[in-house]
Amino acid sequence: MVALRCYRDVRRRGSNLIFERHIAEAVHGKLPFPIYTSDAVDVSDRFPEKVDLVSTFGGDGTILRAASLFSYQESVPPILSFSMGTLGFLGEWKFEEYKRAWREVYMSGSDVQVEDLVEPHTQTAVLQGRAGGVAEAKGGLRPGWERVRGKSMGISRTSKVLLRHRLRVGIYDSHGNNIGGKVMPTSADEPDLEPPMRPSRGSQQCLHAINEVSIDRGVHPHLAMIDIYVNNHFLTEAVADGLIISTPTGSTAYSLSAGGPIVHPLVKSMIITPISARSLSFRPLVLPLNTKVVLKLSKRNRGRELPVSIDGKRRAGVGAGMEIRIEGESLVQGAGGVWAGGVPCIIRASGKGEPEGIAEDDDSWVGGLNGLLKFNYPFGEVH
Known part of the structure; x- marks a missing residue:
């Protein structure tokens, strides 16, 4: 059901869906479109290069599961997570927002420049180009990220990337x-x-x-x-x-x-x-x-x-x-200016454009402390 609802937002942009084998076996006969899975012989070298974006549907454990698939790899594709579990401290998006999430990723662009990933680690994941035009990259991109670049929808419709170290x-x-x-x-x-x-x-x-x-x-x-x-x-x-x-x-x-x-x-x-x-x-x-x-x-x-x-x-x-x-x-720059390291997680933008300081960049983290962990709530107080 999840795959079917996301089908129009993914397939119409020229992308294919790859599932873990046990999921593919369970759903392939129920979907009106082809899906793909990994081959045991293919996973060590070629498979990571074929994955441009990872999307998870579940709680924090699902995100850990997705990252663990690349636990031997120096790079992890960007992760777009939909919270459908219990606590969901790492899950950024509700599933009801999937249309907006896909739109911001594909249309705003997640082609983050390398220098944006280094300092600070949370940056607006869009390279503003000419109005209505395709954003132009000024630096090297992580391999595969160019596949999700697209037109800018304006400074108030951007997604951001939080690079989590491992x-x-x-x-x-x-x-x-x-x-x-x-x-x-x-x-x-x-x-x-x-x-x-x-x-x-x-x-x-x-x-x-x-x-x-x-x-x-x-x-x-x-x-x-x-x-x-x-x-x-x-x-x-x-x-x-x-x-x-x-x-x-x-x-x-x-x-x-x-x-x-x-x-x-x-x-x-x-x-x-x-x-x-x-x-x-x-x-x-x-x-x-x-x-x-x-x-x-x-x-x-x-x-x-x-x-x-x-x-x-x-x-x-x-x-x-x-x-x-x-x-x-740490982030490492290899041959050809290719950067490796970290888990890039796509998070919602504040809607205020490029943040100038860390305060505006912290909205989701502070919100998680207050809303999920109930940080410093008085005993017996009901919210």
């Missing part, structure tokens, strides 16, 4: 080998879901997390003992139920429930949050994005593996001698 996660065995490319979700709750796209040959096989990386004691009754290293310096031995390393985006997720701080998504940082630490002096830490964090099992740990999760999905068990190496993902 964490680069490497899992190393006791011999120092990166086994990240061999680590797959271990959950059996959703056996029909496709795995993330495999890394290309010759890549470093690092995974990426948009929310957090967590390591915990699992079903074992004993506290986990984890050595934490920051920039090759020993920080502390954490004795707790576990640890969370999160992004600013993930600061309102698991980390917040564990007592971590709320961090604005534009702040280039990562957060270390203990889960029920034994010591009351172990407080959450906010570190620069370029910090290198290494987690190892302490020699005093009770001799069993500790489960590791990335964005809520169990990945593997970390045993003695293994390491988890985490660092923030």
Whole structure:
């Protein structure tokens, strides 16, 4: 039903719809138009280049699911999310607004210049050209973004892009080998879901997390003992139920429930949050994005593996001698001026044109704190 309602707004602009295989098998016979899915042989190299825009229909978990499909990739296509779930802190659009959302993306244009993505990270996703004309790009564009460029509808009808940083996660065995490319979700709750796209040959096989990386004691009754290293310096031995390393985006997720701080998504940082630490002096830490964090099992740990999760999905068990190496993902300019990194999320515009300061840029984030998290609401007050 969702695909059918979006069909006219997508297909008439010369675009095709790609579904995950299990969804395609369920709906292809019910739709009056052809749909496409990925091929297992095709996903590692060619498939990401074919995706110009990702659209999600659900809650925050659906957005995490979409981003996880590109967890081995250096770039993620722009994500247009429709909130149809429960909390929906990351979901920007209501499904009833799908016509406006598609119109702003296609007609206003999401061909954001590279320099607009770098500083600041939230910019109006439109390049204003001559009245009624096609916007002209002055800088290099992310591959594929030119497919969604179009006519400008004026300064009050623009979409914006919020670039969310991810964490680069490497899992190393006791011999120092990166086994990240061999680590797959271990959950059996959703056996029909496709795995993330495999890394290309010759890549470093690092995974990426948009929310957090967590390591915990699992079903074992004993506290986990984890050595934490920051920039090759020993920080502390954490004795707790576990640890969370999160992004600013993930600061309102698991980390917040564990007592971590709320961090604005534009702040280039990562957060270390203990889960029920034994010591009351172990407080959450906010570190620069370029910090290198290494987690190892302490020699005093009770001799069993500790489960590791990335964005809520169990990945593997970390045993003695293994390491988890985490660092923030930054925008990188490669050959030919191509930029990679981050998760570009399409958000609604304020309708006031190009924002001059961060205050106007913060409308959706502040609204999420007040409307969804009920930030600083008095006890017993009804709203």
